[in-house]
Amino acid sequence: xxxxxxxxxxxxxxxxxxxxxxxxxxxxxxxxxxxxxxxxxxxxxxxxxxxxxxxxxxxxxx
Amino acid sequence: xxxxxxxxxxxxxxxxxxxxxxxxxxxxxxxxxxxxxxxxxxxxxxxxxxxxxxxxxxxxxxxxxxxxxxxxxxxxxxxxxxxxxxxxxxxxxxxxxxxxxxxxxxxxxxxxxxxxxxxxxxxxxxxxxxxxxxxxxxxxxxxxxxxxxxxxxxxxxxxxxxxxxxxxxxxxxxxxxxxxxxxxxxxxxxxxxxxxxxxxxxxxxxxxxxxxxxxxxxxxxxxx
Numbered sequence: 382x383x384x385x386x387x388x389x390x391x392x393x394x395x396x397x398x399x400x401x402x403x404x405x406x407x408x409x410x411x412x413x414x415x416x417x418x419x420x421x422x423x424x425x426x427x428x429x430x431x432x433x434x435x436x437x438x439x440x441x442x443x
Numbered sequence: 444x445x446x447x448x449x450x451x452x453x454x455x456x457x458x459x460x461x462x463x464x465x466x467x468x469x470x471x472x473x474x475x476x477x478x479x480x481x482x483x484x485x486x487x488x489x490x491x492x493x494x495x496x497x498x499x500x501x502x503x504x505x506x507x508x509x510x511x512x513x514x515x516x517x518x519x520x521x522x523x524x525x526x527x528x529x530x531x532x533x534x535x536x537x538x539x540x541x542x543x544x545x546x547x548x549x550x551x552x553x554x555x556x557x558x559x560x561x562x563x564x565x566x567x568x569x570x571x572x573x574x575x576x577x578x579x580x581x582x583x584x585x586x587x588x589x590x591x592x593x594x595x596x597x598x599x600x601x602x603x604x605x606x607x608x609x610x611x612x613x614x615x616x617x618x619x620x621x622x623x624x625x626x627x628x629x630x631x632x633x634x635x636x637x638x639x640x641x642x643x644x645x646x647x648x649x650x651x652x653x654x655x656x657x658x659x660x661x662x663x664x665x666x667x
Contacts, residue, residue, distance in 0.1 A: 382600065383494070385494075386493075386494065387601045389498075389501060390600055390601055391601060393504065393597065394594055396508075397590065397593060398594065401586075401590050404586070408582060408583045408586035409583035410583070412582040412586075413580045414580060415581070419576070420580075422576050422578075426567055427617055430563055430617070431616075431617070433559070433562070433566075434559070437559045440555070441548075441551070441555055441664035
């Protein structure tokens with residue numbers, strides 16, 4: 382990666398940090414809290430995605 | 444009078460509005476995906492370099508962060524969406540060219556990542572639509588998680604940390620899966636009534652899923 386690309390990416394990281402950083406705290410504070418059942422309902426399909434990605438990697442390797 | 448009819452705890456007008464947002468979102472999403480596939484193909488045909496690809500990606504983020512929010516409630520927002528997705532597709536071209544040239548099974552891996560992304564998106568969307576669960580509680584977690592993963596990804600690219608880059612790809616797959624659940628749930632529960640913003644959110648989720656999946660496949664199954 383050339384120097385100008387590194388500088389451009391670094392500048393983008395700073396913009397993201399200063400633009401979205403303060404909003405991240407607010408988003409966490411204002412977001413509704415989920416119960417254990419809610420989290421389980423979200424983690425179940427995401428666990429399925431993890432297994433599916435592992436299957437894809439295994440299929441691509443063999 | 445019919446407007447006040449209640450269906451499963453929601454008014455008929457609310458259900459019709461949700462269906463309209465959902466239909467418009469999926470229609471615009473399919474058009475933007477086709478458009479970005481075309482611009483990616485154009486970038487590959489023109490043999491565009493990594494530098495030009497990066498400039499297009501940065502420009503698309505500028506449009507996404509600073510221009511789209513101003514036009515999201517007007518017809519001009521649709522033009523901005525095509526600008527964002529076209530530039531992201533154009534920036535994707537050099538990445539695809541790299542994988543196709545560097546790996547002997549590059550074509551197979553790109554197609555596997557494409558098909559895998561489609562199956563994950565359809566599966567998660569179907570889960571959110573059928574279960575009708577409310578995933579609004581994921582909002583804060585996703586916001587912070589995506590910001591951390593984004594910054595870590597840039598750090599990995601600047602300093603050439605390949606292991607961190609793979610960790611970030613795995614994080615993005617989990618976060619973008621959560622994003623699909625969150626956004627689809629927001630549409631069906633009336634939390635998102637703007638189909639332009641819904642389209643962009645789902646497009647970004649699909650784009651990142653594809654790129655992250657491709658990187659993981661190339662790292663673990665790529666043949667040089």
